[in-house]
Amino acid sequence: MTLHELNRAGPAARLAARAKRAAVADLTERARRVAAVAAQFADDVDRAGRFPAEAIAAAKAEGLMGVMAPKSLGGEGASLSELSDICYTLGQACASTAMIYAMHQVKIACVVRHGMDSAWIRAFLRLLTNEQMLVASSTTEGGGGGNVRSSEAPVEREGSRFTLTRDATVISYGAQADAIVTTARRAADASASDQVLVVLLASDYTLEPTLSWDALGMRGTCSGGFNLVASGDAAQIMTTPYEAIHAQSMVPAAHVLWSSAWAGIAAGAVERARKYVRKAMRGGGDLPPSAPYFSKATASLRALRALIVAVVERYEAIADDPDALSTMEFQTAISLLKVDASELAVQTVMSAMRVGGLSSYRNDTDVSIGRHLRDVLSSPIMINNDRILGNVATATLLGEVAGSLRS
Helix, strand or coil, rough: CCHHHHHHCCCCHHHHHHHHHHHHHHHHHHHHHHHHHHHHHHHHHHCCCCHHHHHHHHHHHCCCCCCCCCHCCCEEEECCHHHHCCEEEEEHHHHHHHHHHHHHHHHHHHHHHHHCHHHHHHHHHHHHHHCCCCCCEEEEEEEHHHHCCCCCCCEECCEEEEEEEEEEEEEEEEHHEEEEEEEEEECCCCCCCCCEEEEEEHHHEEEEEEEEECCCCCCCEEEEEEEEEEEEEHHHHHHCCHHHHHHHHHHHHHHHHHHHHHHHHHHHHHHHHHHHHHHHHHCCCCCCHHHHHHHHHHHHHHHHHHHHHHHHHHHHCCCHHHHHHHHHHHHHHHHHHHHHHHHHHHHHHHHHHHHHHHHHHCCCCCCCCHHHHHHHHHCCCCCCCHHHHHHHHHHHHHHHHHHHCCC
16 A cells, blocks of 8 residues: 555554554564574474474474464464565575475465364464474375375264374374374275365374485475374364365465575575675775676575565465466466566575585585575475476367457
């Protein structure tokens, strides 16, 4: 709202806008405090491949876990753009912390948007905000690889109860989570794409480790594999088909928040490159020969940030219109955000590394970018870009064929 609009809107609107600005500033400051903790332990988290316990504890202490829940349930009604800024801030300090927070909020976005008609889900959100629970995601399974729109394991219903046994090849921070939100086939006789989303409390399931996590980067996400065995009340199975949840909430939230975390990693690398340039100029007064790469890094970071902001604004403009969210045009745009953002993030970090040369390549300097590069290289393969581009191409071609048949 512009100043002119505020003046015309009257005292109530001005007070509301002021309160909104204060709330955003408060979220920003809380995120910065968490990022300061995350930065202290980021190198150790990376070296040890351990969960960033200190940073997530700080996020819980700052009340950041349930900010997307409605105020009526103890949350703050935070928007996707506000969550995007938090992920960006955390990404500058510790990639694993940022990605864990992003994945947690993706599941909350799905539950908030599609579960508010359920008394069980509303109670879950109250519990989440009261206890600052950490929620994990289980969408990758068995032979399905990264195809989250296909489930092998079905929910087996018996009266008001259900059981679920799932070969979850990846559950990031599963062992540290307080709850898991998982996809599953609707029933034993349902097709693999006829899916539901199930909300599980830690008391509802057991996890048997099946795959360890010793990766190049994002080491603190602890993305191991597990055999998930769960049972619970049928009310924990969300009634909205996962197909709709996937298009309207899962993909938009995931691609925006993941991209924001990657942008944060890139921004952290650019800051280290800036530090190298300043140190070089203090030593001799001239720009180092590699300075043009700093210009490239800052330009690609600006492009990355602008891309995310544009897509978030587009999403929030149609967020209350399920039909608009489900159009091929929007689905293509939100899918390509992930592809374009990941490529830009890698490009930015690579340019930043070339600014410092060997100093940035080494692991034992204060301008090292090795961790940033290893972490950001996960971005093109986290739901592989080739799979996304193939799906977009298929959808576009099918749409063109359908259009020609109608004409």
